[in-house]
Amino acid sequence: MYWLYKTEPEECSIDDFASTPDKAIIWEGVRNYQARNFLRAATLDDLVLIYHSSCKLIGLAGIARVVKTAYPDPSQFNPGSIYFDGKSKTEQPRWSAVDLVFVEKFPALVPLDKLKRSSKLEQLALVQKGSRLSVMPVQPDEWQVMLAMAKQE
DNA sequence: GCCAACGTTGGC
């Protein structure tokens, strides 16, 4: 399966993946139920487009791969974490995390407005008005369209 | 920094 995950690059960017290519990075802190459900649907070796948001250069930055499927997000139990959730119980964790590893960084970032201008990406939640979903599925044809954009620059 | 759109909370 294919996915798109949003991240603020100051928090976790494609360069963080690229600088530690052999290290699994935990994708934690997702605190939205719809996004969480998509996280839980990931299977081993799924590919993930890494999208940089809330920053100067907004768009697709590269690709990562799922190396560990959903497990309880440890940050929900850590009172020192900004992601701490006191209402989540150990015996029934509310939030999930996955582990990702670096695959590639695009030679040039694919900007959001370019994604918006493609008629083939209209179904993608990312480009829909008001959408705040941070973890979303990508259809195979959408994946191909976005990869082609990444290669041609 | 602004603000529209959205999700969550909590009183009723």
Add this chain to the structure above:
DNA sequence: GCCAACGTTGGC
């Protein structure tokens, strides 16, 4: 179960 108030997201 409704819905107003509030907090958050995220592009601009």
